Amino acid sequence: MKLQVAMDLLTVEDALELAGKVAEYVDIIELGTPLIKAAGLSAVTAVKAAHPDKIVFADMKTMDAGELEADIAFKAGADLVTILGAADDSTIAGAVKAAKAHNKGIVVDLIGVADKVTRAREVRALGAKFVEMHAGLDEQAKPGYDLTGLLRSGEEARVPFSVAGGVNLSTIEAVQRAGADVAVAGGAIYGAADPALAAKNLRDAIR
Numbered sequence: 385m386k387l388q389v390a391m392d393l394l395t396v397e398d399a400l401e402l403a404g405k406v407a408e409y410v411d412i413i414e415l416g417t418p419l420i421k422a423a424g425l426s427a428v429t430a431v432k433a434a435h436p437d438k439i440v441f442a443d444m445k446t447m448d449a450g451e452l453e454a455d456i457a458f459k460a461g462a463d464l465v466t467i468l469g470a471a472d473d474s475t476i477a478g479a480v481k482a483a484k485a486h487n488k489g490i491v492v493d494l495i496g497v498a499d500k501v502t503r504a505r506e507v508r509a510l511g512a513k514f515v516e517m518h519a520g521l522d523e524q525a526k527p528g529y530d531l532t533g534l535l536r537s538g539e540e541a542r543v544p545f546s547v548a549g550g551v552n553l554s555t556i557e558a559v560q561r562a563g564a565d566v567a568v569a570g571g572a573i574y575g576a577a578d579p580a581l582a583a584k585n586l587r588d589a590i591r
């Protein structure tokens with residue numbers, strides 16, 4: 385299982401500083417949606433230039449104009465770009481077309497999708513590299529939230545998947561047991577007093 389750091393920060397400087405601290409422990413470096421909205425795609429270019437050996441993930445969360453938005457993110461240096469699972473099939477197909485043109489990949493984010501299992505299979509058939517079983521920051525803040533539903537959806541879907549939604553040291557083993565290809569950790573790393581140690585501990589928990 386790969387480890388992905390999600391950088392939900394707001395400036396390129398902060399993102400480069402965090403990436404510099406944790407890169408040796410992670411496989412994938414994600415530029416979070418708030419970061420891309422605040423700093424633009426130049427943030428993707430800067431992180432890829434600093435870490436050319438890492439998979440750079442642009443969390444675009446595109447809902448329309450799939451081919452166009454994926455194309456500009458790939459041109460900026462992204463290796464993986466997210467499209468929302470709630471988008472029309474044509475949006476996902478357009479983004480997959482752009483990914484093929486750049487020899488890169490599309491990840492379909494199933495945030496907000498009620499039937500994640502069915503949609504995961506549909507978008508995989510459309511050419512998604514993998515799907516993201518995702519509960520966003522707002523959903524995580526609701527009382528009683530836990531990762532169980534995401535893990536069950538991943539197990540049932542039987543397509544390559546990542547899990548994002550408050551993954552931390554106490555849950556990463558369950559994420560791996562569920563068969564996830566990628567564990568995504570945002571707050572558990574960037575919110576830690578020592579992000580490098582937090583990333584190392586997560587890496588060490590992956591067997």
Ligand SMILES: O=C([C@H](O)CO)[C@H](O)[C@H](O)COP(=O)(O)O
Pocket residue numbers: 390391392416417418443519520521524548549550551568569570571572
């Ligand atoms: O994608 C995310 C969210 O929508 C804000 O951009 C997060 O990066 C993702 O949820 C992982 O972060 P944590 O939940 O803090 O681990």
